[in-house]
Amino acid sequence: MNFLPMLLPAIVALFIAGALLPLAFRDPRREAVASFVPAAASSLLTVALSASVLLSGSALRLSSPVVEAIPSMSLSFYVDGIGAFFMLIIGLVSTSVSIYSLGYSGAYSGKHSIRALGSLLNLFVLSMILVTATNNVFSFLLFWELMSLASFLLVVYEHEKETNLRSGITYLVMTHIGTALITAAFLVLYFQTGSLSFDSFRSAAGQLSSFTKGLVFVLALAGFGTKAGLVPMHIWLPEAHPSAPSNVSALMSGVMLKVGIYGLVRVTLGFVVPSSPGDAWMGLLMVVTGSFSALVGVLYASVEHDIKRALAYHSVENIGIIVLGLGLSVVFMSFGLQSLAALALLASMYHSLNHAVFKGLLFMGAGSVLMRTGTADMNRMGGLVKKMPWTALFFLVGSIAIAGLPPLNGFVSEWLTMQALLSSYQVPNVVLQLSIGFASIAFALTLGLASATFVKLFGISFLSRPRSKAAEEAIEAPKSMLAGMTLAGSLCVVLGVLPFVATSAVASAFGFDIGLVSSYAPFGPLTVGYAANGLRSVSSLSMPQVLVITGAVGAALLGFVTVVGPGRKTVTRRYTTWEGGFGALDERTEYTATSLSQPIRSAFRSFFRPHTSVKREYYSDSNHLIKRSVSVTSETREVFEDHLYSPALRAVVAVLDRVRRLQTGRINSYLLYIMVATISLLLLVVLQP
C-alpha cells in the first residue's frame, strides 16, 4: 500500500496539533514539550516525504480536500522534485531547530509565553512547507502570507524592546512590498494564460512573448528577492533576524530565505524558462545582483560586533552566492549549454541546502551563547570555549563550513560555484564573459572576507579570556539544545564528505542526468570537463578520497614524530601569557571584535565611510593636559539606508503630506469631492464610444 498520499495530511495534522496542544497546558515546561515534540516529529515526516518523492522521482499530486466551488480559489497541492527538494531543506533544519527549542524556550520561561512561541513556530514551519507544496496562485499566496505573518509575530516576540518593534515594522513593510510584486508577477501570467493554476503556467511557458517573460522575471526577482534578502531589498534582514528569538532566527535565516529562493526558482525555471540567447540578460541580472549582494553582505558582516547581526549579514552574502549560481545557470541555459546549466544549478541548490544547515547551526550556537551570557555583543564574550565546549565545537564546525574551507560542506558548493564561473568561457558572448569574470572577482573577495570574518566571530566570542562577568560565569547549554546542534553539525560533515547525497537529490529534483557533473558511484568524484587549445581535461574533486589522503598524511606525520623524531623527552609547562612586565593582564588589553576588524574597515573605507568621534573632557578649560575622560565612538554608515531608503521614505512622506490636505474635515468639501467624482464618472460613461 502506498502511504505517500497520507503523509502530507499527517504532517499538517501534526503541526496543527503542535500549534494547539500547548494551549491546553499551564506549565511552561509542558507547553514546550507539547509544541516542539510534534514539530520535530512532523519535520521528520517532512524529510521522509521529500526523500521518498526525490527517490521515486515521481511527483505527488493531492486532490483538494476543500470543495472546489470556485476552481481558482481552491487549495491545490502538488509536490514535484523542486518542491520536494526545498521541503527537504525545511524538514532537515526544522527538525534540529525543534529539538533545540525544547531547551532554548527555557530561557523565556516565566518572562514570555512559551505557548505563543510554540504555536507560532509550528504555524511558521507548516506554512513554509505548504508554500512549497501548493499548485495554484491562491493557495501559494495564502500560505506565503501566513508565513510572513507568523514570522512577523515571532520577530516581535520580545515586544517589550522598542528596537524589536521597529525592526518588526520594517520587516512587515518590506515583506508586503515583496508580496505585492509577486502578486503582480502572477497577475501578468494570469492575463496571458487566463488561469491561476501553476499547471497552466507551466504548459504556457513556451508561448510567452519575450516582453512578458522579462516582465514576469523582473517582478519575481524583486518580489522573491525581497524575501530572500537580496541587496538592495535586504534592509529588513539585519534588523529582523537579531530581534527574533534565536531558534526563530535559525529558521528564518536557514529556511525562510530559501522559500524566497524556491519562488524564484519556480518562476524562473518553471514559468519563464530561458531558452534562447535573448533570455541571457535575466541570468546576467541575477549574476550581477547576486555577486553585489554577496559582497555587500560580507562587508557589513566583517565590521559587525553583534553576533546575530553579523550572521544575518552573512545570510545576505550566501543568498547572493546562491542567486549568482542560479543566474549562471540561466545564462548557460539560454545558450543551450545544458551540462554547464546543470553544473551551475547544482552549485546553487547545493549551496542552498548547505547554507540552511550551517546557518541554522550558527544561529543555534549564537542562541546558546545569548542564553548563557545574556548578550549578543561579541565584545562582551570571550573564553567561552572552556565554559561551553560543545557549543564552541559546533560553532567552529559551522564557521569552517560557512567560510568555505575543506573538508566541510561549504567548500564543496563553493568549489562547484567556482567551476561554474570558470566554465563561463564557453558562453559565446564577450560581454557576458567579461561580466561573469568581474562577478567572479566579487565572489573571490567575498570568500576571502568571509573566512576572515569567521575568524573574528569564533575567535572573539569563544577564544582568549572572558571580557565580562557574564561570560566568565557562563555554563554549557542544556542537552536538548546540544542535540539539535549535533544534528545540524553532523549534516555539515556528511554533506561535505559525501557530496553524492546532495548531488543526487538535486539531480533528481531538477530531472537532469547526474552524470553531467558527477560520477554515478556514491563515493565517486564530482567532475567538470574543460577544453582549451584543442585539449580536453577533467577537473575533479572527490571528498572521500581527500579524507583518505589526509588521514594517510596524518598517520605518516604521527609516525614521523613518534619514530623518527622523538628527540629529547620534552615537558609542556602551563603559564599565563607574558604580560610585558606590567602585571596581570586584564580583559581590556585583549583585542575586541571592533579592533580586530579595524584594518578591514580602513581598507574599505570608501564603502564604510567610518566615522570616529573623540570626546575629551578636561578638569579645567585652562589646562588641556589633564583629561577627566576620553570617549571614542566609531560607527560605519549604512549606505543603503542613507542613500536609498531615507530619501525614498522622505519623498513618500512628502507626497502623503500633500495628499492629506484633501482631507479637510469639512463636510461640504467632501460633498464637493463626491459630486466631482459622480460627474466625471457620468462623463466617462457618456463619452465612451
Place this chain on the structure above:
Amino acid sequence: MTLFTTGADSLKVVAIGALQVVAVFAFAPLLTGIMRKVKARTQKRIGASVFQPYYEISKLWSKDEVVSDYSSWVFRSAPWVVALATITAALFIPVFVPFSPFSAAGDVLLVIGLLALARFFTMLAGIDAASAFGGIGTSREMMISSLVEPGLFLTIFVVSLTLGGTDLTSLVGAAARSGVVIAPSMLFGLISFFIIILAETGRLPFDNPATHLELTMVHEAMVLEYSGRSLALIEWSQSTKQLVLLALLANLFLPLGMPTSIDVGLLPLGLGALAVLAKVALISVLVAYVETRVAKWRLFRVPDLLTVAIASAMVGMIFFYL
C-alpha cells in the same frame, strides 16, 4: 569504489606522491636557508649557513614548550592542523614531475582551500592566547588574506582560461607543451601570482619574516606564543608552503625544462626535477634580492599592492577574452 582513476597504476601514484612529499618536506627548510643567505650576502653580511633552518627545527624539537593558561585546545591543535593541511596540499601539487598523483581527488581549488584552512587556524591561534600581539597579527592577517584570496583566485582564473581547467596535472602538462608561455594573459597572471606569493609567504614588503617588532610583524605576531615542537611544526609548514607555491609558479608560468608527461623515461624526469629545483632556487634568490631593495610597507599601503595584483590578473583575463 575506484579510488584512483588516472592512467598510471595506483602503486606508482602512491609512490610518486610519497616521494614527492618527502622531498618537499625535506628540501623546504633548505630553501628558507638559501633565501636568508642571499639576503645576508646582498646586505654585505656573511650570514648563517644555508642549513641553519634545519638546526633551528631540531633545536626547537627538543625544547620544552610553554602553553598559556588562557589558551584552549584550538591553540594546541592549530600547529597540527596547519602541518596536516600544508602537507596534504603539497601532495596535490605537481612539484618535481609534471604529474599530480592525486589529481583525480582534488585540483588547484582544493589546494587553495587547504592553504586557507591552515591560515584560518593560524589566525584563531593568534587570538587564543589573549595577548594583544596575537590580536595585532590576526587583525592584520585578516585584511591581507581577504585581499590575497581574490588575487589568487583570479590568477587561477586566468591560468585556467589559458591552459584549460583546474586539474593540476593537465595544467602543468599544457604549460610544458606550450614551452615558454608568452600569452599576454599569462604574463599578467605571472605578475599577479608573484605579488600574491610574496603576500602569502609573508615576505617584504607585506611582512618581515625576520622581525619581532610590533609595528611590522604579521605572521610572527600570530605565532608569537608558540614554542618548542609546536613552533617547529609551524616553521616547517611555512617553509613547505613557500616551496610548494614557488614550484607552482615555476611549473605554471616558467615551464622550461619540464617534460610534458610522466611517461618520458627516468632521465628526462630527473632532469626536469633538477630544472624545477634550479628555477625555484632562482626565484627565491630573486625574492631575497627584492627583500633587500624594498622597505616594509606601511600596513595601510599593503592593499594598494594587492589591488595591483588583482588588477593585473583582471587585465590578463581581458586580454584572454579580447
